[in-house]
Amino acid sequence: GVEAKIAPSMLSSDFANLASEAQRMLHSGADWLHMDIMDGLLLAGRFKKWHFVPNLTIGAPVIESLRKHTPAYLDCHLMVTNPLAYVEPFGKAGASGFTFHVEVSKDNWQELVENIKAKGMRPGVALKPGTPIEEVYPLVEGNNPVEMVLVMTVEPGFGGQKFMPETMDKVRALRKKYPSLDIEVDGGLGPSTIDAAASAGANCIVAGSSVFGAPEPAHVIKLMRKSVED
Ligand code: DX5
Ligand code: ZN
Numbered sequence: 001g002v003e004a005k006i007a008p009s010m011l012s013s014d015f016a017n018l019a020s021e022a023q024r025m026l027h028s029g030a031d032w033l034h035m036d037i038m039d040g041l042l043l044a045g046r047f048k049k050w051h052f053v054p055n056l057t058i059g060a061p062v063i064e065s066l067r068k069h070t071p072a073y074l075d076c077h078l079m080v081t082n083p084l085a086y087v088e089p090f091g092k093a094g095a096s097g098f099t100f101h102v103e104v105s106k107d108n109w110q111e112l113v114e115n116i117k118a119k120g121m122r123p124g125v126a127l128k129p130g131t132p133i134e135e136v137y138p139l140v141e142g143n144n145p146v147e148m149v150l151v152m153t154v155e156p157g158f159g160g161q162k163f164m165p166e167t168m169d170k171v172r173a174l175r176k177k178y179p180s181l182d183i184e185v186d187g188g189l190g191p192s193t194i195d196a197a198a199s200a201g202a203n204c205i206v207a208g209s210s211v212f213g214a215p216e217p218a219h220v221i222k223l224m225r226k227s228v229e230d
Helices: 015-027 060-067 084-093 109-118 133-141 165-177 194-200 217-229
Strands: 005-008 032-038 041-043 073-079 097-101 122-127 148-152 182-186 204-207
Touching: 005 182, 005 217, 015 032, 015 060, 015 217, 032 060, 060 073, 060 084, 073 084, 073 204, 084 097, 084 109, 097 109, 097 148, 109 122, 122 133, 122 182, 133 148, 133 165, 148 165, 148 204, 165 182, 165 194, 194 204, 194 217, 204 217
Parallel strands: 005 032, 005 204, 032 073, 073 097, 097 122, 122 148, 148 182, 182 204
Antiparallel strands: none
16 A cells, blocks of 8 residues: 555664664654664775675664564665575564665565565565666566565665655656555655655655654654655
8 A cells, every 4th residue: 555654764763772762753653663774894994895885783683672672663674785694584583574675686586575575574675876766667566576665865874865856756657657556765854855755656754864853753753744645
């Protein structure tokens, strides 16, 4: 369906108080908790080499810990070079959604989707701002389809970046083709960008800095929900 799902990105929370930050968001009206999994630097310094993104965040042990504190839907976004290696540990840890990137899954997305479902998780596919939308069509149309497409609206790696409006063409194309698909947007969403995303057809909204930085997160969540539902 195309219900609104508002998903605060826990990357902007106080990681040292993750359980209470999660409760705070759920009490503020969040539907999902968005968990950003990043596999970090390979070689820092002058070589500037990294795995999928140049930042290192959290892994399955943190999901497992958080799961003990909440039954909430944990929307896991895996910005990692080898997502298949994370399926089993995330399934065991209690992840709800498992969204992998199409850029690193050209050869094994069918195996990935099968494994994600076998572990009781909901499969999603994400794409970076520079990746053409056509690349996810086979994953949405196959006989074992993904259940969500995450259109990145910033370059993956960090919270607090500026929304890229040009990515809305991809959201529009997806929504036109798939009226009932869950379409998630992630990066730079907040009161000033939500209408662009919602009118393009996004229904799952990730927001980190705009929610955690607000004096009243419930207001921001409510405003974004209204934009999607109207
Ligand atoms: C970026 C992450 C996002 C990020 C969003 O790589 O995927 O989920 O935390 O944060 P904001 O809303 O601050 O752009
Ligand atoms: Zn994310």
